[in-house]
Amino acid sequence: MLSSKGFGQLGMMLRRRAAVVISLALILLFPVSIEASPSDEYRLKAALLFKLGDFVTWPDSDREPFEICVFGKNPFDGALVALQARKVKDKQIALRFFDRVNANLGQCHILYIPASENMHISSVIMSASYNSVLTISDIQNFAETGGMIELTKKNNRIGFRINLRVVKEAKIKIASPLLELATIVSTE
Amino acid sequence: MCLRRRPSQLENFRRRCLLSVLVFACSSGASHADDMDHLLDLPLLELLDMEVTSVSRREQNLLTAPAAIHVVTNDDLRRRGITSVADALRMVPGIHVASIDGNKWVVSSRGHGGRFSNKLLVQIDGRSVYTPAFSGVYWDIQDLVIADIDRIEVIRGPGAALWGANAVNGVVSITTKSAEATQGWLLEAGTGNQLSGLATLRYGMEIDDNQKARFYLKSRQYESNDRVANAGDANDDWDVSSAGFRLDGAAGDDSWTLQGDLFQANEDQLLSAVFQPAPVFAQAEVKDKVDSTAWNILGRWERNHNSDSTSTLQLYWDHTKRNEVYAGQKHDTLDVDFQNQLSLGENHSLVWGLGYRRVEARYRNSFSIKVIPESQNTDLYSAFFQDQITLLPSVLTLTLGSKFEHNEFTGFEVQPSARVMWLPAAGHSVWASISRAVRTPSIGDNGSDVVSSPVPAFMVVRGNEDFQSETVDAYEIGYRYHGSNQFTIDATAFYNEYDDYRSFEFSSPTVLLMDNQIYGNSSGLELSGVWQAARWWQLKASYSYLHLDMKNRQQSTDTINALVLNGSYAKNMWKLQSSMDVADAWEIDAWFYYVGSIDAPSTVALMAGTSIDDYVSTNARVAWKYHPDVELSVTANNIFDSGHLEYVGEHFSVPTEISRSVLAQIRWQF
Numbered sequence: 067m068l069s070s071k072g073f074g075q076l077g078m079m080l081r082r083r084a085a086v087v088i089s090l091a092l093i094l095l096f097p098v099s100i101e102a103s104p105s106d107e108y109r110l111k112a113a114l115l116f117k118l119g120d121f122v123t124w125p126d127s128d129r130e131p132f133e134i135c136v137f138g139k140n141p142f143d144g145a146l147v148a149l150q151a152r153k154v155k156d157k158q159i160a161l162r163f164f165d166r167v168n169a170n171l172g173q174c175h176i177l178y179i180p181a182s183e184n185m186h187i188s189s190v191i192m193s194a195s196y197n198s199v200l201t202i203s204d205i206q207n208f209a210e211t212g213g214m215i216e217l218t219k220k221n222n223r224i225g226f227r228i229n230l231r232v233v234k235e236a237k238i239k240i241a242s243p244l245l246e247l248a249t250i251v252s253t254e
Numbered sequence: 255m256c257l258r259r260r261p262s263q264l265e266n267f268r269r270r271c272l273l274s275v276l277v278f279a280c281s282s283g284a285s286h287a288d289d290m291d292h293l294l295d296l297p298l299l300e301l302l303d304m305e306v307t308s309v310s311r312r313e314q315n316l317l318t319a320p321a322a323i324h325v326v327t328n329d330d331l332r333r334r335g336i337t338s339v340a341d342a343l344r345m346v347p348g349i350h351v352a353s354i355d356g357n358k359w360v361v362s363s364r365g366h367g368g369r370f371s372n373k374l375l376v377q378i379d380g381r382s383v384y385t386p387a388f389s390g391v392y393w394d395i396q397d398l399v400i401a402d403i404d405r406i407e408v409i410r411g412p413g414a415a416l417w418g419a420n421a422v423n424g425v426v427s428i429t430t431k432s433a434e435a436t437q438g439w440l441l442e443a444g445t446g447n448q449l450s451g452l453a454t455l456r457y458g459m460e461i462d463d464n465q466k467a468r469f470y471l472k473s474r475q476y477e478s479n480d481r482v483a484n485a486g487d488a489n490d491d492w493d494v495s496s497a498g499f500r501l502d503g504a505a506g507d508d509s510w511t512l513q514g515d516l517f518q519a520n521e522d523q524l525l526s527a528v529f530q531p532a533p534v535f536a537q538a539e540v541k542d543k544v545d546s547t548a549w550n551i552l553g554r555w556e557r558n559h560n561s562d563s564t565s566t567l568q569l570y571w572d573h574t575k576r577n578e579v580y581a582g583q584k585h586d587t588l589d590v591d592f593q594n595q596l597s598l599g600e601n602h603s604l605v606w607g608l609g610y611r612r613v614e615a616r617y618r619n620s621f622s623i624k625v626i627p628e629s630q631n632t633d634l635y636s637a638f639f640q641d642q643i644t645l646l647p648s649v650l651t652l653t654l655g656s657k658f659e660h661n662e663f664t665g666f667e668v669q670p671s672a673r674v675m676w677l678p679a680a681g682h683s684v685w686a687s688i689s690r691a692v693r694t695p696s697i698g699d700n701g702s703d704v705v706s707s708p709v710p711a712f713m714v715v716r717g718n719e720d721f722q723s724e725t726v727d728a729y730e731i732g733y734r735y736h737g738s739n740q741f742t743i744d745a746t747a748f749y750n751e752y753d754d755y756r757s758f759e760f761s762s763p764t765v766l767l768m769d770n771q772i773y774g775n776s777s778g779l780e781l782s783g784v785w786q787a788a789r790w791w792q793l794k795a796s797y798s799y800l801h802l803d804m805k806n807r808q809q810s811t812d813t814i815n816a817l818v819l820n821g822s823y824a825k826n827m828w829k830l831q832s833s834m835d836v837a838d839a840w841e842i843d844a845w846f847y848y849v850g851s852i853d854a855p856s857t858v859a860l861m862a863g864t865s866i867d868d869y870v871s872t873n874a875r876v877a878w879k880y881h882p883d884v885e886l887s888v889t890a891n892n893i894f895d896s897g898h899l900e901y902v903g904e905h906f907s908v909p910t911e912i913s914r915s916v917l918a919q920i921r922w923q924f
Contacts (some may be wrong), residue, residue: 107306113293114301121298139435148290165435167329169790169835181313185325185405188317188742188784195739196789204313207648210680211317211736222305227648229680232739247302251648252680252737 105143110224111217112145115176115202118215119154121244124175124198125237131160135174137190138165138183172197179203179213187211198236209251214238218249227251314603314642317736320653320673320685321413322348322746322780326406328431333833333843335875335889335917336400337449337474340393343426345829345845346408347744347782347796352849352866352900355910356448356476356490357521357544359393360855360901363410363424364750365776365802365823368856369903372693375413375421378428379513380591381552381570386613386632387583387625389420389696392576395517395546397496399456399470401440401921404431410780411748412728414691415655415671418609418636422691422726423750432511433458433466433502439924446889446917451475465503472496478522479913482899488910489541492521507558514551521546525906526858527708528579529622535708539908540579548574562597580906581625582618587611600647605655606639615697626701626717632662651675663695664723681737687730692723699756699768704905706857711764718768727751740786750776755804755819757812772816774804794831801825814857821854824868841877841887846870852901859902864909869898885921890914 115134132154136142140163149159154175164171167186171177171194179190184205191201191212201214208216209229214236216227226248233240293301316323324346336342340359344351350367352360358369366373372389375382378398384391406428413425437458444452451474458468478491498515521544528540552570559565572587593607611634617625640655656670671689678684698704702717728750735743755772782796804819806812829847836842852866859865872894877887892898897911 109290109293110301110304110306112290113296114298116294117298117301139432145290148294152294167327169838172789184313184316185407186327187315188736189327189329191739192742192784192786192792195786205315206313207315207318207677210648210677210683211315212681212739212742224302224304224306231680231737235739244298247298 108142109145111204112142112149114217114224115146115178116149116152116154116159118200118202118244119176121241122200123239123241124200126198127155129175130157132157133160133162133174133176135162135164135171135177137167137171137177137179138186139180141180141182167193169193172199174199176200176202179205179208181205187213195236198238200233200236200238215248216251225249317734318651318675318677318683320651320675320687320732322410322730322732322744322748324408324410324744324782326408328401328404331400331403331406333841333875333877334845334873335887335919337444337452337917338393339396339398339428342400342403342406343408344847345794345831347829348410348746348778348780348798348800348827349408349424350824350827350849353910353912354901354903354907355488355523355912356479357394357492357519357523358490358903358907360903361391361393361426362823363408364748364778365800366423366819367822367901369901369907370905372420372696373423374426375417375419375424376426376428377417379430379552380554380568381550381572382587382589382611383572384420385574385583386585386587386615386697387617388698389693392546392574394492394494394521395519395548395574395576397472397474397494397515397517397519398428398430399440399454399472401442401454402430402436402456402468402470404429404435410746411687411730412669412671412689412691412726414669415657415689416605416638416640418638418657419659419661419667419669419692419694419723422693422724430500430513433468433500436468437466439922441922442919444917444919446915448477448479448913448915449474449917450477452917452919461501461503464505465501467499467501469499470497479910480897481524482909482911488908489522489524490910492519492544494519509556511554512552514549516549517547519544519546523578524908525579526908527906529705529708529712531621542579544576544578546574546576548572559596564595566593567591568593577618580620580622583625584616586614601644603642603644604639607637609636610634611636622705624703625698626703630697632697634662635660649677659694661694663700663719663721667692667694667723681735683734683736685730685732687728689728689730690725691728692725694723695721706766713764713766715758715766716761716768721756721768722754722770724755724770725753727753742784744782746780748776748778752776752804755815757806757810757815760811766812769810769812771807771810771812772804772819773807774802774816774819776800776802790835792833794833795829797826797828799826814860818854818857818860821860821865822852822856824850824852826850839879841875843876844872844874846872849900855902856904856907858904858907859909862902864899864902866899866901869895869900871895871898883922883924885923887919887921889917889919891916 167189177199204217209227214233218225228248229251231252343349350362360367370388370390376391409425413421417425440456442454454472456470473495475493479488481488496517500513503510523542525540527536527538529536550572554568556566568591570589575584589611591609595605597603614631617628636659638657643652653673659667669691673687675685699721704715706715707713730748732746753773754770757769757771758766759769761767778800780798785793802820804816806816831845834842848870851868854860871892873891875889879885892914897913902909
């Protein structure tokens with residue numbers, strides 16, 4: 067058996083810590099109800115996801131419903147819900163949420179990859195690459211690393227960077243009013 | 255414009271909420287749906303003109319990280335039928351994973367492998383899992399519900415500036431999913447010829463709108479392998495069970511996590527010898543039982559401050575206890591860590607932190623192995639900063655950082671790094687780095703007596719109070735191609751200069767004293783690529799080359815350690831993976847890896863003249879989704895090989911062949 071002598075000092079410290087941890091746990095477990103409210107940032111981004119649809123043409127234009135997808139942890143809270151009552155190009159919007167990479171990602175019209183999923187960008191983009199999926203994210207340099215539309219922030223406003231090359235590769239067309247608002251990263 | 259006005263109201267509201275969190279339940283009166291509808295009716299130009307004062311910090315893109323980083327995702331783990339943490343790393347480019355026997359692993363990056371390898375920093379959800387006695391990892395007791403792992407980040411090369419000592423050749427950081435992402439039931443059962451029994455039960459529940467929790471139970475039972483040359487059973491059967499929970503909550507700008515695990519492993523092992531005082535000297539081939547238990551509890555609190563700044567406070571207590579015939583070890587670790595991320599202007603993204611760790615260690619010594627003193631406490635203080643400086647937006651970034659540590663044995667250690675990332679054009683990134691890392695002395699390096707041979711007299715390897723930190727200066731360059739969505743390339747080359755490496759010097763005819771008389775260098779190349787060959791077919795390939803040249807200083811009397819360092823790695827490795835999705839319900843995966851020959855895996859093997867032949871391992875998994883919630887799978891490892899030797903461990907190891915294995919699994923999630 068191992069001796070447990072000499073644990074006094076840490077023991078006391080740990081008992082005190084344990085008291086803190088336990089009271090913390092009790093506080094945490096005590097039901098607290100704060101209505102989760104979407105942040106301004108994500109309400110604005112949700113609105114942008116909706117608006118972008120008007121400026122983009124997908125090759126298989128008959129595909130219905132209009133699928134707006136989020137990969138991984140959904141940062142929008144409730145902000146996307148209002149989109150379900152709307153239409154893009156006369157097609158009803160449907161929301162889809164993915165928690166694993168699979169070929170079904172290819173069914174999305176718009177695929178949003180939140181900042182929390184920065185580890186998965188490459189695998190998500192690649193698995194959607196044989197379909198015409200408009201990929202959008204606010205992860206830094208998204209447009210340089212195979213993404214299509216990167217949301218940026220400047221002077222507390224949201225902007226776009228667009229990688230036209232991968233957009234074209236996916237046979238997606240972006241109308242010029244949107245291109246004029248954006249920074250074009252690759253035109254090749 | 256409503257958005258421009260709202261932030262202050264919202265913030266006031268949040269502040270009120272936070273104050274009253276424990277007393278009242280506060281509710282927001284405004285209807286967000288109405289606001290949302292208003293936003294949706296605005297033209298794009300007006301949306302883009304809106305000012306949002308609290309835009310969250312933009313997450314760094316891993317694909318433009320100036321380091322050799324690779325991520326193993328949850329999908330990768332599922333698609334290879336992974337059941338243990340060490341095996342999860344087998345297909346990572348440049349990483350060498352070898353089984354010594356059924357319950358002992360070697361995991362190394364860029365050489366310096368071995369069961370008691372101390373050059374890799376490993377952590378699970380921010381909790382360090384190396385054993386302070388020798389600064390290595392007991393992989394057998396690192397048990398997790400594999401389905402609940404979100405990702406494993408592997409950094410090859412030094413990560414010390416951010417992560418601290420022992421991140422000499424790499425960092426492995428395992429992150430489990432949040433409780434929110436693991437809601438509902440997961441039931442898993444499996445059986446096979448090696449892993450004869452696997453059972454997992456996980457339940458995730460909602461406590462209220464803001465808090466989610468999960469609980470799990472897991473158990474595995476393994477059959478034994480065979481010794482080399484048909485020498486019979488290797489006596490390495492074992493079982494491991496674990497239980498744990500995780501609770502995640504969020505309210506306003508705060509989020510928190512409380513998690514804990516409990517592990518118990520019972521392992522058989524066969525020891526080549528156990529030394530005893532004269533006149534017995536040694537007992538050969540001892541069947542021993544390892545009894546290992548561990549538990550931990552961790553709390554983390556994160557707060558998003560108003561503008562571009564996040565603070566995290568983390569506290570954990572980790573307990574491990576391991577008993578085997580030649581030693582007993584008990585460690586209690588208390589760790590407190592504070593981190594703050596903030597943006598200074600447009601061009602500086604700063605992270606800094608402070609840490610404190612106390613380890614209370616208790617040992618049961620034997621004639622073979624003594625840790626001196628048997629009971630000791632050590633304190634570690636640390637601080638770090640890292641500034642990511644944007645020199646040219648989206649083109650050139652410079653990252654400067656350093657860790658500062660004060661440890662019990664060598665005092666202050668400084669571990670700086672400088673990294674540059676250059677994006678010459680969309681789809682191409684080039685990076686370079688210079689960094690310094692140290693491997694601080696373990697408790698065993700500082701004071702221990704290990705009997706290494708009973709003849710001609712008892713030879714003892716002795717720890718040394720004056721043992722210094724081992725150091726590396728690392729130079730790396732890398733290139734990534736992401737110009738196409740169907741094809742990516744990642745290449746890294748490195749050159750490391752090592753100094754003050756551990757040597758054993760004769761201080762008397764029967765005593766070898768630990769010293770720092772070895773130096774040298776390593777160089778290597780790591781290439782990997784991914785090709786999405788079709789919508790349903792992905793191929794991944796990697797190749798790595800490594801060369802080590804470690805030498806003794808002139809005055810050194812050590813004739814063994816440099817030979818082992820130069821002989822204990824595979825010069826060449828390649829890995830190939832194919833993943834197919836067939837007809838929606840089927841996943842078909844095959845993977846192959848080649849590990850080059852290893853001349854001198856350990857001192858014991860060098861003395862016995864045992865080397866490891868190169869081998870190709872062929873593996874496959876077929877999974878069928880019988881129902882959206884139910885998946886049936888069969889995984890086969892080492893298909894064309896009834897058994898092969900992967901490594902021979904340092905102390906008292908009996909060479910054991912790793913057998914071909916087949917595992918059938920069912921996973922039910924609802």
